[in-house]
Amino acid sequence: MSFSRHVFGAVQRRAFSASTRSNSKVAVLGASGGIGQPLSLLLKLNPRVSELALYDVRGGPGVAADISHINTKSTVKGYDPTPSGLKECLTGAEIVLIPAGVPRKPGMTRDDLFNTNASIVRDLAKACADAAPEANILIISNPVNSTVPITAEVFKSKGVYNPKRLFGVTTLDVVRASRFISQLKGTDPANENITVVGGHSGATIVPLLSQSGYELKGDQLDEYIHRVQFGGDEVVQAKGGAGSATLSMAMAGARFAESLLKAAQGEKGVIEPTFVDSPLYKDQGCDFFASNVELGPNGVEKIHPVGKITPHEQKLLDVCLKDLAGNIKKGVAFAKENP
Numbered sequence: 290m291s292f293s294r295h296v297f298g299a300v301q302r303r304a305f306s307a308s309t310r311s312n313s314k315v316a317v318l319g320a321s322g323g324i325g326q327p328l329s330l331l332l333k334l335n336p337r338v339s340e341l342a343l344y345d346v347r348g349g350p351g352v353a354a355d356i357s358h359i360n361t362k363s364t365v366k367g368y369d370p371t372p373s374g375l376k377e378c379l380t381g382a383e384i385v386l387i388p389a390g391v392p393r394k395p396g397m398t399r400d401d402l403f404n405t406n407a408s409i410v411r412d413l414a415k416a417c418a419d420a421a422p423e424a425n426i427l428i429i430s431n432p433v434n435s436t437v438p439i440t441a442e443v444f445k446s447k448g449v450y451n452p453k454r455l456f457g458v459t460t461l462d463v464v465r466a467s468r469f470i471s472q473l474k475g476t477d478p479a480n481e482n483i484t485v486v487g488g489h490s491g492a493t494i495v496p497l498l499s500q501s502g503y504e505l506k507g508d509q510l511d512e513y514i515h516r517v518q519f520g521g522d523e524v525v526q527a528k529g530g531a532g533s534a535t536l537s538m539a540m541a542g543a544r545f546a547e548s549l550l551k552a553a554q555g556e557k558g559v560i561e562p563t564f565v566d567s568p569l570y571k572d573q574g575c576d577f578f579a580s581n582v583e584l585g586p587n588g589v590e591k592i593h594p595v596g597k598i599t600p601h602e603q604k605l606l607d608v609c610l611k612d613l614a615g616n617i618k619k620g621v622a623f624a625k626e627n628p
């Protein structure tokens with residue numbers, strides 16, 4: 290059963306008696322933000338999580354106190370930015386989710402967040418490398434195309450980089466692509482799983498509709514692709530300056546964490562799209578690329594290639610690779626020049 294179905298079914302039935310092994314500590318850095326709060330809530334509802342560690346530069350303990358009253362078994366602790374707070378939060382974590390940083394306002398691209406978020410992610414990555422070098426690190430903070438390479442560079446500089454344990458969270462792109470096609474085709478979105486590859490911004494987001502067996506033509510295809518690539522902008526516009534997607538992102542982040550926990554706890558064939566250190570397009574300057582990835586107890590188990598695509602999708606991919614190479618290069622350069 291999918292995590293979202295599990296969670297919402299579980300809430301209704303007060304049924305948190307899943308027979309899953311549950312000894313996993315999960316940390317959220319940026320836990321009192323727009324994403325951090327609902328993400329922490331969903332993690333508290335997940336019976337696979339035994340310990341929830343919530344850190345933020347402000348408000349971590351308050352969010353933790355609130356969530357800790359929910360009658361599920363996991364323990365919850367909040368941490369302030371004291372010298373030992375972040376270290377304690379991270380120590381022993383199996384998964385660290387990072388939604389810390391500023392969101393977009395209308396008129397901005399994700400890359401416009403680079404100047405603020407690059408150093409936030411770099412500093413949190415340093416703390417992770419020191420206190421939780423073997424954890425799965427899930428980067429949500431934008432621009433993901435650059436913040437993931439920054440994190441890799443930090444881990445490399447500390448001699449603890451494991452490419453199988455670093456993930457850019459691109460789940461929301463697949464969630465959107467699946468929802469949007471279901472709206473056009475009148476199907477149940479929970480049964481849709483559209484492959485989306487590339488990166489996580491504008492033209493670097495490449496939905497591969499042809500692989501789902503659906504066919505859209507002309508303007509309808511163009512509009513569908515545009516909606517998937519710029520779904521984030523739709524939310525930014527609608528919120529009118531109050532931020533970007535938070536609730537759908539929390540669901541997507543919780544789904545990805547659930548998949549990693551399932552795989553760590555022995556379930557086979559768990560596949561999620563994610564932006565990882567990937568061999569697929571290294572020869573085109575893209576050391577990182579999002580495609581379907583099979584997860585296992587060691588993190589990345591198998592990176593699936595893009596597979597058979599149409600000439601139109603190949604053109605989208607060509608544009609993606611060019612933009613993506615620049616985003617990755619920018620992240621790597623930042624980390625090297627600003628250690």
Ligand SMILES: NC(=O)C1=CN([C@@H]2O[C@H](COP(=O)(O)OP(=O)(O)OC[C@H]3O[C@@H](n4cnc5c(N)ncnc54)[C@H](O)[C@@H]3O)[C@@H](O)[C@H]2O)C=CC1
Binds near residue numbers: 345413432433458
């Ligand atoms: N990967 C994806 O698909 C998506 C990524 N995002 C990104 O997620 C990030 C967070 O978005 P929101 O939650 O809406 O923003 P927000 O502003 O509501 O929350 C961010 C939180 O991070 C905290 N924070 C800032 N610096 C910190 C630090 N050094 N250590 C710990 N916490 C720190 C803030 O205090 C705040 O509570 C943004 O960069 C946004 O662009 C948003 C949606 C989807």
Ligand SMILES: O=C([O-])CC(=O)C(=O)O
Binds near residue numbers: 521524525534
């Ligand atoms: O659009 C944004 O800035 C936030 C984001 O990454 C998304 O919603 O996909």
